[in-house]
Amino acid sequence: MKLANIFSFLILTCIIVCTSCSAVDETPLKSFDSVAKGREVVAANNQFAFSLFKEISEAEAENNFMISPASASLALGMVYNGAAGETQQAFSDVFNYGNVTLEETNLINQNIINNLINTSSGTIFEIANSIWVNNTFPVKETFIETNKAYYFAEIQNKDFNDPETLETINNWVSNKTYGKIPKVLNEISPDAVLYAINALYFKSDWKYRFNQEDTKSLPFQLDDGTVKQVDMMSMEQDLEYFSNAVFSSVKIPYKNDKYSMTLMLPHTNKAVNDMIGTMNNENWKAWQGNYNVQGLKMTMPKFTFSYEKLFNDALTNLGLGIAFTGSANFSGLSDMGTQISFVLQKTFIDVNETGTEAAAVTVVGIEVxxxxxxxxxxxxxxxxxxxxxxxxxxxxxxxxxxxxxxxx
Structure with missing residues (x-):
């Protein structure tokens, strides 16, 4: 199996765990359980995460890859506010929102954002949303005001024909990800009228650090049977462990226990895709109750990589195809006919003895x-x-x- 297939999942599970947790702020938030339908939307977001992950994994069997469902959900959530009719229903179906209204979704996403960024010392989780509008495009004020209120979106009106606009957008992305994702767009299409962008940045120390002196070069077996020498970190610690017929799993907590990284390793007679096939929100919830603290000698590779993926095909396969066509209805965004031209995500992760640094940017392009x-x-x-x-x-x-x- 490849380092890619096992550990690309790590940040996915980290982001999913984040949606049930909460800029350094010690002020306690009100319980998320008090947010009407909040748990229902989190469950729906997680199911979207697993569905999207499966779609991407089918095309990346031999490569490192990492996605951020949270980033995708927030970027598309902003655009959701401009959808109407069948297009709005397609958004609701893809995100499994059921009887949750758009207004309730916005309020819940606002609470999710507040909980995610409410971290304590030793952990950073930053979220930035922005909407970039071509200054000749008649965007509706209600669309802008809703995204400012619930997604804390920065609004930028720019001349899309000015080369400096492309540089300005990429600089915004780079700043919000501390340079880990220096550029998200290579060009601005002549048909582009609006970009909705979400940026996430996460950095945290482990609760139990790996001793650098224990890091050694050890063999790692790839999917094709070949062996590669990699730097492996080790520690002996009491950690949460779970095993079933398909895989074994360990949770490594980050400092202050707000976040954790879940590691999932298929058994030797199973493939990574066998494990991915069992992943859905129902199973995920059931597995959480079966972890038990055990004394373990934990050994895992250090790794760092960047990844980018166009989500158009995956989202179309999940049921959002209408939004990418001339039949799209974004009348809540503008009276002009518009459609999604692309949904692009770029990610970065670095896992070492000290902790983890990760970033993600999702941009949704809107064109006439x-x-x-x-x-x-x-x-x-x-x-x-x-x-x-x-x-x-x-x-x-x-x-x-x-x-x-x-x-x-």
Whole structure:
């Protein structure tokens, strides 16, 4: 099995765990259980996370990859506020929101954001949302105000034809991820009218650090059977452990126990995809109650990598296809016809003896829908003409015009 397939899942589980937890602020928040339908939305978000993860994993069997479902949910959540009709229903179905209204979703996401960023000393979790609007595009004020109120979105009106706008957007992303994701866009499409961007940054020390002196070069077996020497960290510690017929799992807590990293290793007679196939929100919840603290000698690789993925196909497969077509209804965003042009996510992770640093950026591109005006037919090169009789269909005249000339 590859380092990619096991440990790309780590940040996924970390982000999922984050959605049930809470800038350094010791002020206690009110219980998330008091937020109406809050647990219902978290469960729905987690199910979306597993579904998206499975879609991506099918295309990345041999590679390192990492996604942030939380980042994707927040970026798409902002755009959700502009959807109407069938498009709005598609968003609700993809996120498994059931009878949760859009207004309730916004309020719950606001509470999730507040809980995620409410960390204590030794841990940083920062969330930044922004909406970038082409200054000639008539975006609705209600769309802007809703995202400012619930997603704390920064609003930027820019000239998308100005090359400096691209640099400004990429600088914003780089600043919000502490340089770990220095650029998210390579260009601004001529049809682009709006970008909704979410940026996450996480950094935390382990509760129990690995001693650097115990790190050694050890063999790691890849999927194709070959062996690679990698730096392996080790520690002996009481940790939460769980095992079933498919995999074994350990939880490593971060400082102050607010976050944890869940490691999941398929048994030797199983493949990573066997394990992924069992992952859904129902099983995930059931597994959580079966972890028990045990004394373990924990050995795992140090690793760091970056990853980027276009989510268009995965989201289409999950049921959001209408939002990417000319049939999309974003009338809550603008009176002009618009559709999603792309959903792109870039991620970064570094896991070492001290702790973990991770970042994610998701950008949702919105473009104007192609106009449905008359199709152009331009005779600007030699052509043939045919004159027929309507009743019989008889051809009366045929000709070719190579050089148009006219005399009175």
């Amino acid at each position: 829908t192609s106009t449905n005006g008359p199709k152009q037919f331009l005779l600007d090169r030699p052509f043939v003409f045919v004159i027929t009789e309507k009743e019989t269909g008889s051809i009366c005249f045929m000709g070719k015009v190579a050089i148009p000339e006219y005399e009175e």
